[in-house]
Amino acid sequence: xxxxxxxxxxxxxxxxxxxxxxxxxxxxxxxxxxxxxxxxxxxxxxxxxxxxxxxxxxxxxxxxxxxxxxxxxxxxxxxxxxxxxxxxxxxxxxxxxxxxxxxxxxxxxxxxxxxxxxxxxxxxxxxxxxxxxxxxxxxxxxxxxxxxxxxxxxxxxxxxxxxxxxxxxxxxxxxxxxxxxxxxxxxxxxxxxxxxxxxxxxxxxxxxxxxxxxxxxxxxxxxxxxxxxxxxxxxxxxxxxxxxxxxxxxxxxxxxxxxxxxxxxxxxxxxxxxxxxxxxxxxxxxxxxxxxxxxxxxx
Amino acid sequence: xxxxxxxxxxxxxxxxxxxxxxxxxxxxxxxxxxxxxxxxxxxxxxxxxxxxxxxxxxxxxxxxxxxxxxxxxxxxxxxxxxxxxxxxxxxxxxxxxxxxxxxxxxxxxxxxxxxxxxxxxxxxxxxxxxxxxxxxxxxxxxxxxxxxxxxxxxxxxxxxxxxxxxxxxxxxxxxxxxxxxxxxxxxxxxxxxxxxxxxxxxxxxxxxxxxxxxxxxxxxxxxxxxxxxxxxxxxxxxxxxxxxxxxxxxxxxxxxxxxxxxxxxxxxxxxxxxxxxxxxxxxxxxxxxxxxxxxxxxxxxxxxxxxxxxxxxxxxxxxxxxxxxxxxxxxxxxxxxxxxxxxxxxxxxxxxxxxxxxxxxxxxxxxxxxxxxxxxxxxxxxxxxxxxxxxxxxxxxxxxxxxxxxxxxxxxxxxxxxxxxxxxxxxxxxxxxxxxxxxxxxxxxxxxxxxxxxxxxxxxxxxxxxxxxxxxxxxxxxxxxxxxxxxxxxxxxxxxxxxxxxxxxxxxxxxxxxxxxxxxxxx
Ligand code: HEM
Numbered sequence: 001x002x003x004x005x006x007x008x009x010x011x012x013x014x015x016x017x018x019x020x021x022x023x024x025x026x027x028x029x030x031x032x033x034x035x036x037x038x039x040x041x042x043x044x045x046x047x048x049x050x051x052x053x054x055x056x057x058x059x060x061x062x063x064x065x066x067x068x069x070x071x072x073x074x075x076x077x078x079x080x081x082x083x084x085x086x087x088x089x090x091x092x093x094x095x096x097x098x099x100x101x102x103x104x105x106x107x108x109x110x111x112x113x114x115x116x117x118x119x120x121x122x123x124x125x126x127x128x129x130x131x132x133x134x135x136x137x138x139x140x141x142x143x144x145x146x147x148x149x150x151x152x153x154x155x156x157x158x159x160x161x162x163x164x165x166x167x168x169x170x171x172x173x174x175x176x177x178x179x180x181x182x183x184x185x186x187x188x189x190x191x192x193x194x195x196x197x198x199x200x201x202x203x204x205x206x207x208x209x210x211x212x213x214x215x216x217x218x219x220x221x222x223x224x225x226x227x228x229x230x231x232x233x234x235x236x237x238x239x240x241x242x243x244x245x246x247x248x249x250x251x252x253x254x255x256x257x258x259x260x261x262x263x264x265x266x267x268x269x270x271x272x273x274x275x276x277x278x279x280x281x282x283x284x285x286x287x288x289x290x291x292x293x294x295x296x297x298x299x
Numbered sequence: 300x301x302x303x304x305x306x307x308x309x310x311x312x313x314x315x316x317x318x319x320x321x322x323x324x325x326x327x328x329x330x331x332x333x334x335x336x337x338x339x340x341x342x343x344x345x346x347x348x349x350x351x352x353x354x355x356x357x358x359x360x361x362x363x364x365x366x367x368x369x370x371x372x373x374x375x376x377x378x379x380x381x382x383x384x385x386x387x388x389x390x391x392x393x394x395x396x397x398x399x400x401x402x403x404x405x406x407x408x409x410x411x412x413x414x415x416x417x418x419x420x421x422x423x424x425x426x427x428x429x430x431x432x433x434x435x436x437x438x439x440x441x442x443x444x445x446x447x448x449x450x451x452x453x454x455x456x457x458x459x460x461x462x463x464x465x466x467x468x469x470x471x472x473x474x475x476x477x478x479x480x481x482x483x484x485x486x487x488x489x490x491x492x493x494x495x496x497x498x499x500x501x502x503x504x505x506x507x508x509x510x511x512x513x514x515x516x517x518x519x520x521x522x523x524x525x526x527x528x529x530x531x532x533x534x535x536x537x538x539x540x541x542x543x544x545x546x547x548x549x550x551x552x553x554x555x556x557x558x559x560x561x562x563x564x565x566x567x568x569x570x571x572x573x574x575x576x577x578x579x580x581x582x583x584x585x586x587x588x589x590x591x592x593x594x595x596x597x598x599x600x601x602x603x604x605x606x607x608x609x610x611x612x613x614x615x616x617x618x619x620x621x622x623x624x625x626x627x628x629x630x631x632x633x634x635x636x637x638x639x640x641x642x643x644x645x646x647x648x649x650x651x652x653x654x655x656x657x658x659x660x661x662x663x664x665x666x667x668x669x670x671x672x673x674x675x676x677x678x679x680x681x682x683x684x685x686x687x688x689x690x691x692x693x694x695x696x697x698x699x700x701x702x703x704x705x706x707x708x709x710x711x712x713x714x715x716x717x718x719x720x721x722x723x724x725x726x727x728x729x730x731x732x733x734x735x736x737x738x739x740x741x742x743x744x745x746x747x748x749x750x751x752x753x754x755x756x757x758x759x760x761x762x763x764x765x766x767x768x769x770x771x772x773x774x775x776x777x778x779x780x781x782x783x784x785x786x787x788x789x790x791x792x793x794x795x796x797x798x799x800x801x802x803x804x805x806x807x808x809x810x811x812x813x814x815x816x817x818x819x820x821x822x
Contacts, residue, residue, distance in 0.1 A: 204772030211740035215733060222729045231582050233521060233593040233715040235725065236512075238398045240371030243364050250361035257354050264354065265770075286372070 008084035009146060011077045012101060016135045018074035019108065023132045025067030026124030029059050030184075032195060058195045064121045071112055071128060078105040092162035097145040099165060100138045103284075106166075106173035107131040110212070114177050118205055120197045126180035160230070164223040167216045168245070172280045174213035175252070179277035181206035182270035189267065203266070206273055207259060210252055217249045244283040251276040347416035356413055360406050367397030411506050418502035426495045435478040435487040437748040445765035446799040447775055449782050453792035454759040457484055457751050460792065464751070464762060467788035471781060473745075486749040486764075491742040501735030507728035515721030525592075528600040528617030528711040532568060535716055540570040541590060548597060548710040561597055563712040589718050596713040598622075599632055601647055601670055602706040604695075613641050613701065619711040620649050627671065628661045641701060642677045665689060670705055674698040745777055762792070 039053045082101050086092060093102050111127040185202040187193070197205075224242060225235035236242060255272045258264035333341075346352050369375060370392055379389040397403055442448055453460050461484050465475045473488040520537040527533045532544035543565055550561040560580060567575040567587045577585040584593040598621040605614040614636065621632035625648045632652065636645040650665040663671050673687035676699065688696030690705040749764035764782075768774030779796070786794040 198772075200770060200772045203770070208773065215736040215740065218732055218736060222733070225725070229722075230584065231593075232595075233523075233584070233591060233717040235719075235722075238367065240368045243368040243371075243398070247361055247364045247368055250357055250364060254354055254357050254361065257350055257357070261350050261354070264351075 004084045004088035005146065008081045008088065011081035011084060012104075012135070012138070015074045015077040015081060015104065016132070016139070018070045018077060019104070019128055019132050019135060022067050022070035022074060022124065023128040025063050025070065026121065026128050029064050029067060030122040030125035030196075032058055032193070067121060067124055067128075068112070068115065071108055071115075071124065074131075075105065075108045075112060078108060081105075092158055093165070094161065095145060097138060097141050099169060100134055100141070102166060103169050103172065104131050104135050104138070106170045107134065107176050110170065110173040110177055110209075114205060114209065118197070118201065120201070122184060122196055123177065123180040123205070126183055127176055130176050130180075160223060160227045164220060164227055167223065168220045171213040171216035171220060172284060174209045174216065175273075175277055175280050178206040178209035178213065178273050179280075181209065182273035185270045186267065199266075203269070206270070210255060210273070214249070214252045214256065217245065217252070221245055221249060241283070241286055244279070244286050248276065248279045248283050251279050344416065344421075347413045348421045349417065353413055353417055356406070356410055360410060363397055363403055363406060366392070366395075367403075370395065370397065407509055411509050414502045414505050418505075419499055422498070426498075430492050430495065433476065433487055433489065433746075435476045436480065436485045437487070437750060439750065439763075441748065442750060442763040442765050445769075446797060447778060448763065448765040448797050449778075450795050450797075451762040451764070451785075451789065451792040452754060452759065452795075453762075453789070455791060456758050457482070457753055457760040460760050460762050460789070461486065461751050463789045463792075464749075464764075464785065467785050468781075470788070471784065483750050483752040486751060486762075487746070488749075489744060489746040491744050494738055494742045494744040497735045497738030497740075497742075499735065500731035501739065504728040504732035504735060507724055507731065511721035511724035511728060513721075514724060515719045519717065519719040519721060521715065521717040521719070523595070523715050525714040525716045526598075526619050526622075526711050527563075527565075527714065528602075528619050529709040530602070531617050532566075535590065537718070539590065539718075541587070542568045542571075543592060543714065543716070544568060545712050546576075548712055550597065550710070561594070561712075563594055563597075563714070565592065565714075567592070589720065589722075591717050591719075593715040593717070594712065595715050598711050598713065599649060600709045600711040601634070601649070602709050603636065603645075603647070603672075604704040604706055605636075605638065605641070605645070606702045606704075607641065607700065608702070613638055617709050617711065618645075618647055620647065627663050630657060630660065631663070631665075638701075643701060644675045644677070645703065646673045646675070647671070663689070668692055668708070672696060672698065672703050672705070674701060674703070676700065743773065745774060747778060747781075 037053060038050045040048050040050045042048050078101065082093070082098075082105060085098060085101065089098075093099055107127060108131050111124065111131070115121055115124065181202045184196060185199055185206065188196050188199045188202060221242075224245070228237065228242075229235040251272065255269055255276060258269045258272060375389040375392045379386050451460065451464075455463075461477060464486065465477070468475045468488045471490070473490045474492065475486065475488045477487075478485045522535070522537070525533065525535075525543070527543055527545040529545050529548050532542045535541040535543060544567075545563055546566055547564040548561070549564075551559045553559045562578050562580050564578045565576070565585060566573050567577075567585070569587075575585065575587045579585045579592060579594045581594050584591050586592075598619060600617045600619045602617045603614065604612070606612055618634045618636045620634040623633040623635055623646075625631065625633040625646060627648055628651055630651050630653065631648050633646060633648045636647065638644070648663060648665070648671040650667055650669060651661050665671055669689055669691055671687065671689050673685050675685045679685065686698040688698060688703070690696055690703070692705055692707055695702055695704040746767040747764055748767060749762055751760060751762040753759070754761040766774055766778035768778060782794060782796060786792065
């Protein structure tokens with residue numbers, strides 16, 4: 001068992017390295033390559049001057065393939081990290097350390113699925129660093145959390161809890177993708193960058209990601225109240241963690257309405273998606289600000 | 300402009316675009332003479348139909364939820380620490396119970412009406428028309444400017460290409476409608492047309508959830524501190540004839556002394572008759588009819604026998620400790636037993652659980668297994684001492700007009716007893732909510748229009764097709780895929796596709812900054 005915990009940790013280390021590499025490649029891919037060269041200019045008096053100029057050009061596609069490969073490596077190692085962890089504890093993920101492991105996995109997975117479906121890699125420049133940030137957060141958690149601990153009685157409702165929390169994490173991951181698409185949408189609208197996807201495609205990606213995250217989040221709220229009802233007899237107690245999830249859901253509800261409205265669809269929709277992702281971060285790390293039922297083991 | 304034949308009237312000034320098929324329930328006719336009340340009703344109706352207003356309403360609700368959420372966090376505190384001017388505001392923030400405020404309820408009520416009118420009633424006829432009787436006729440203007448658009452040329456008569464397209468589209472689960480106009484045939488095809496209906500169960504579910512909350516609050520109850528000492532039965536009240544008896548309580552501890560598991564063996568009595576018997580633990584409640592009994596917590600109790608000097612029994616049962624704090628030792632669990640018939644109230648105090656913590660405030664210094672009992676008579680004269688005693692188990696003390704025997708130490712269980720008739724409504728709402736979303740999102744309505752006309756020479760013809768998918772990247776992509784399939788199914792036709800010129804990626808013109816986005820052309 002001790003060995004499994006270690007193995008899990010080593011796999012996670014490999015993931016961290018892989019997605020750090022992937023993040024760098026994706027960023028390079030989105031930004032493009034800066035080319036310096038000497039340009040000669042003819043001045044008005046007929047003389048010519050050479051001066052250095054720089055321009056952005058497209059990075060070679062091989063870098064993109066490399067980025068994708070690293071991301072898939074990260075995904076596989078992260079799957080192993082979670083698997084070993086589950087084998088060691090004999091239960092599904094249940095504390096902030098384990099949830100964050102799943103989060104890294106979910107973001108990478110959902111991102112890679114979108115990358116395949118749309119055949120574009122630029123979003124990786126935002127999504128993979130988010131996954132990396134989550135992985136680094138895991139490194140910052142107290143070392144004791146890497147050990148396997150028993151649960152407090154009220155949280156011992158495994159199937160419901162696992163469904164509730166993992167749906168939330170996958171919803172957050174989908175929202176991360178829509179966040180990235182929204183950011184690129186705003187960029188693509190302001191500047192014409194030939195190698196960025198069209199604004200229309202970015203709008204579609206953001207929307208599709210929300211159509212995954214929004215129903216999942218609805219299920220999170222539903223399962224959460226079923227669980228609360230079973231454990232405490234009250235399906236909804238206006239606990240801050242509940243209401244912050246509701247807030248999040250409402251923000252994406254607003255977004256879904258803006259899509260059918262002249263003057264709202266486009267820029268404002270994208271801004272709402274960015275706000276929505278801020279709310280995701282706040283909800284996920286809410287335990288640092290809230291007391292109450294959701295103060296899981298350790299955090 | 301590629302406007303289609305029948306322009307859809309737009310709700311005045313509200314920019315409701317999409318309900319491509321949205322006929323306002325009360326069409327505006329500025330020329331007709333109307334009374335002010337009619338105009339007012341019209342205004343109100345329009346307000347509730349407006350998606351723009353809905354956005355602001357939901358956003359306002361979200362804002363309230365955010366304010367209420369932050370109230371349960373340290374964020375306002377942090378703000379006040381940074382900017383001391385906000386101190387009074389932050390104080391009010393912490394004291395405002397948003398979720399039970401009138402404002403919050405009012406917003407929820409407003410939203411329910413808006414959801415019912417704007418999210419459902421007003422849209423129903425339009426959506427139903429689009430499903431049942433879509434307009435088949437289209438215009439050449441639309442087909443020429445739509446991007447992507449396809450042109451199929453074949454040296455077969457119009458009827459044959461129509462036939463070929465219809466069969467191929469039907470294989471792809473499209474519904475195909477055609478209409479002849481002179482020598483042209485206009486074609487409309489769509490799939491997943493019921494997708495648009497998903498919005499009704501979804502928006503309905505939102506109303507049901509609020510309804511469930513009201514029903515639960517109005518017709519249900521929830522006792523959060525329902526205490527039953529071992530061996531005792533306590534009435535549930537709240538309009539029931541139930542009472543709950545704790546037959547036996549078990550607790551197990553871990554090595555460090557924290558409770559690992561505890562079980563209450565309960566009997567439910569209906570009108571005095573035992574009707575259910577079950578052992579419950581945390582997370583494993585008991586349900587009798589629609590009353591649910593949860594294990595919440597437990598505590599210490601003492602069993603006492605109180606008799607009068609004649610030996611008549613006044614009380615024989617348990618008294619829960621820990622719900623009171625006594626001045627004799629504020630750290631020790633204490634309990635109160637009122638015996639109004641005997642005109643006396645007993646205070647009972649158990650030994651300090653942590654004797655080393657603040658030993659100076661412990662005036663009793665009880666040993667383990669001892670209790671302190673004091674009898675306060677209702678007719679006590681000021682200055683007179685209340686009789687008291689320290690008892691070991693099975694000892695009896697004479698406290699003036701009563702005798703108290705400390706039979707033994709026991710436990711009480713702390714239960715929650717609740718009935719919520721709103722639950723079935725929530726279950727239905729949850730199903731409608733998730734199902735409605737799934738229909739709307741995962742079975743998108745795809746539409747295309749076309750005109751098939753003779754192509755100059757004798758038996759040749761041209762079919763122009765375009766998806767109704769402006770600014771809908773996925774819809775356009777599906778159209779391209781559909782075209783590829785059509786071209787294999789109609790090998791005799793040569794297919795050419797026009798794409799938007801501007802964008803190199805995935806087609807379609809990029810979305811213009813703001814404004815002019817939605818046009819009522821998507822019918
Ligand atoms: C204020 C009252 C509301 C009105 C008038 C309203 C109206 C509408 C309308 C007209 C649409 C169709 C948009 C389209 O066809 O593209 C829509 C869609 C939607 N609304 Fe609402 N809505 C309201 C409240 C809400 C609330 C509170 C939520 C939950 C957060 C919500 C969630 C959605 C979602 C997810 C969609 C997209 C899926 C669908 O078409 O059903 N709505 N709403």
